[in-house]
Amino acid sequence: MMKALVRFKKGILDENPIFSQAIALCPVLAVTTSIVNGIGLGLATLAVLMASSLVVCFIRKWIPPQVRIPCFIVISATFTTVVRLLMEAFFPALNEALGIFIPLIVVNCLILARMESFASRNGPLTVAFDSLGMGLGFTLSLSLIGFVREMMGFGTVFGVVVIPEVIPRNTLMILPPGGFLVLALLIVGFRFIRKRGA
Numbered sequence: 658m659m660k661a662l663v664r665f666k667k668g669i670l671d672e673n674p675i676f677s678q679a680i681a682l683c684p685v686l687a688v689t690t691s692i693v694n695g696i697g698l699g700l701a702t703l704a705v706l707m708a709s710s711l712v713v714c715f716i717r718k719w720i721p722p723q724v725r726i727p728c729f730i731v732i733s734a735t736f737t738t739v740v741r742l743l744m745e746a747f748f749p750a751l752n753e754a755l756g757i758f759i760p761l762i763v764v765n766c767l768i769l770a771r772m773e774s775f776a777s778r779n780g781p782l783t784v785a786f787d788s789l790g791m792g793l794g795f796t797l798s799l800s801l802i803g804f805v806r807e808m809m810g811f812g813t814v815f816g817v818v819v820i821p822e823v824i825p826r827n828t829l830m831i832l833p834p835g836g837f838l839v840l841a842l843l844i845v846g847f848r849f850i851r852k853r854g855a
Contacts (some may be wrong), residue, residue, distance in 0.1 A: 662785035668790025675798035676847035681767040686836035695803030699796025707788040710776035714784040
């Protein structure tokens with residue numbers, strides 16, 4: 658149990674997919690123009706990551722080494738399709754806002770990397786906590802980037818105006834260069850806080 662909790666903490670802090678490992682950055686920069694988009698994509702990725710990793714963990718002994726990557730992609734594609742259909746049914750506006758980035762969860766390097774390096778080598782409890790930690794770390798990172806970009810670009814948080822309209826908006830923040838800038842500043846801040854904590 659202790660090992661599982663350590664894995665959970667590592668996914669959020671020490672091995673955070675965005676701020677520590679800098680993986681899966683394409684959807685991060687594309688969809689985080691609002692906090693709702695960040696949370697939506699993060700939770701969708703978390704669901705696919707947990708389900709796929711647990712399935713890989715349970716069937717890893719029956720997957721031939723030569724075809725493990727195609728098998729991982731098929732498993733990931735199955736759960737991505739389920740998540741996409743659920744989002745279409747229950748959250749159509751969010752599904753439309755995220756667009757192509759929901760189907761692209763299939764080849765998200767975070768999911769494939771965790772299945773290959775961790776789920777295929779460890780037991781179910783550790784895999785579940787690792788997936789939960791990584792997924793939450795990814796979701797929190799997306800949400801934080803979305804929060805900063807939405808507030809500075811639109812003056813809103815969750816669509817509610819928090820910065821008066823008399824203050825000019827920084828439209829750069831809702832464009833891809835603004836995404837890079839916010840990401841870079843948050844990575845620097847995250848690493849500074851971790852160094853101070855250590």
